[in-house]
Amino acid sequence: MxxxxxxxxxxxxxxxxxxxxxxxxxxxxxxxxxxxxxxTGFVQYDQPYYMANARQYVDGSTDGLRYASPFSAQEDPDAIYFQPQTAFLGWLWKITGADPGVLFxxxxxxxxxxxxxxxxxxxxxxxxxxxxxxxxxxxxxxxxGGLLFLVSCGSGSFWRPLLPHCSRSPTRSPA
Known part of the structure; x- marks a missing residue:
């Protein structure tokens, strides 16, 4: 207890x-x-990739532990990758049939x-x-790091140096 x-x-x-x-x-x-x-549960561009790797455990296209790159240019790539979390997510997906985004x-x-x-x-x-x-x-x-970023945004120390590179001065004519 x-x-x-x-x-x-x-x-x-x-x-x-x-x-x-x-x-x-x-x-x-x-x-x-x-x-x-x-x-979807995927909020960053690379997150579906991890579940694409895990899907190989669901589809049975692994040799048990290792999986191949699902985005390989080869027709039948070798299974050379192993990540315990990917295997766990794949097996969990296979057992539960749950939505991959929710599992992630x-x-x-x-x-x-x-x-x-x-x-x-x-x-x-x-x-x-x-x-x-x-x-x-x-x-x-x-x-x-997040607090420092918020403070720098509030003080302008983050975005002020970027302004000359992001906009054009109204008094200056385009080159």
């Missing part, structure tokens, strides 16, 4: 994972805002939460136990 402290730790993990979760919640809420559009997102949620928890464990190991501001340090450790 989990103790109260463990529940608090996992609640903090979930809170730190929340920005990612909100992104996917927004992705899956599209049909409610735009009828006729269906979310659920896999990402589980391992995203485990990644956040691992990062917090790393901080617990590195920082002395009496460190004040431990929660703030955890937020900066996990989301520091």
């Amino acid at each position: 989990m103790t109260r402290d463990r529940w608090k730790q996992w609640a903090f993990v979930a809170l730190l994972y929340l920005p990612v979760a909100l992104f996917y919640i927004a992705h899956y809420s599209v049909p409610h805002q735009e009828p006729g559009l269906l979310p 997102v659920l896999f990402g949620v589980v391992f995203g939460l485990l990644c956040v928890r691992s990062c917090l464990r790393l901080l617990e190991h590195v920082l002395p136990s009496n460190t004040s501001w431990r929660s703030l340090i955890a937020v900066l450790f996990l989301w520091g």
Whole structure:
């Protein structure tokens, strides 16, 4: 049974994972805002590629563990690739028959939460136990790059240097 402290730790993990979760919640809420559009679960251009690799486990076109590149120019490419997460997703897809995008997102949620928890464990190991501001340090450790980006966007330090390259001065005639 989990103790109260463990529940608090996992609640903090979930809170730190929340920005990612909100992104996917927004992705899956599209049909409610735009009828006729269906979310795929794939929000980056390369994500369907991973499930195309996993599909080979569903179709039985692997030698058990290894798979071939589904985008090879060869007619019958050799099965030379193995990634445990791809095999797991393929077997899970074969067993459940679930939507590949949903499987990909659920896999990402589980391992995203485990990644956040691992990062917090790393901080617990590195920082002395009496460190004040431990929660703030955890937020900066996990989301520091994103926070820095938001601050730079707000201050203009990110986009101002790009302006001369992205627009034309109204006083200058085109060359």
